[in-house]
Amino acid sequence: MSNIAPNQADPETAADLLPVDMGCANMDLFDPEAGDYASDDRVFVNDVRTQRAFLERAPRLGLRPYLASFNLSWTRAIVAHERAGRLGRPLIVAFVLGGEEFVAAHPTTAAGVRAHLDALPAGLELEWLVSSHRGDVLDVADEVIAAGGHLVVGIGDHPHTALGHPTTADLVARVADLGRRHGRRPATAGEARRILGVPEHAHR
Template structure:
């Protein structure tokens, strides 16, 4: 990176995304929103703390997964009444679902501005999703496989464009990242590419480790001829060390108690974690991006009106 590019990267605002609930239960950290009103309250508090983007899962009042379009629409509508966060909700990623079934929670809402999503989260590879019990070192399951073959990736990228959604392409490891670049070179996708590098804590070995080195292995692959905006998060692990590396190198961060309970920080809320990332950003002379700034940085308007 030349000096001009480095200066530009360090002056660019940091997009802080939040993962507010995933499929996480409220023990031991109680700060997990499930209902539309709870998720909206979390969105407002996270934006106040410096966030500009939110990823969430539909949940029932007792925390079970809810993949209905009605629930996702209700969440988005409620969030948009109190917050300007960009929204990147989960698809209905049920094992065995077709692409259309996986889109069934989002696609029906795309025609309504009050219920539409900004991003389509597309997982760009397959992974063994089994977790490790860190107290024993043994796997807790041995057969959980998340399948996203190349044909599925191509179909989802096409459907994102049809639905006016920015592809939010996730990568657990360098093979997924190489697939993202291969698709871009063939398809000439709209720029910038938005890539979410998802690292893994000790429980989740499918992804690069949740360390600065784990992230650097991904960033070292970035081509010089493609505009990329990357966002780093960590599933079942503390992302803050990698967050600092991302911020230093011009990238962005997603954090939340949906990913990890953060016992070492006293079981904070997601807005508390946003404040931690904002403090790191300011240490390197970068301010948290507003939702409007995030929209421009991530190319949301370009994609939505293509």
């Protein structure tokens, strides 16, 4: 938080969203060729005290929490914090799926997406996004868009070599075209802020 708070007073550097990881995980990657883990000591710790601190301070800084979930226990933690009254509406939830190497997350399949969605209570006001670390989020793109979700795509998560080494801009254009085929046009930056409930004073 110390590298974010000082920037919020300047419109040129102020952020709209504060990423908050909603659980702990073993972050060791699995090596499919070797048939074993590539390491065995990498733990990602985000305890409830840290989550509470971020969630309670975000509104004071004019930030919306961007809630990341790798698996069902993280999604259940989001619901718990919502019940405790720490989350504004709409919730912004990013379901991070995983490829074969990233076993900490649900797999990049339609079932992986549904596992998260099925854990959410009916009527919960949220905007949800899906990405895939070390996996191809385009494998679930149709299902996500048809269900009303959004896609996070880029070469930082997956190189997409099957598409001929595209740039991130190429991938975004591909997803935008897919959205149009489902009757959903891309939002402008201003529209996206309104959809996500970003405070007016944070608009630039």
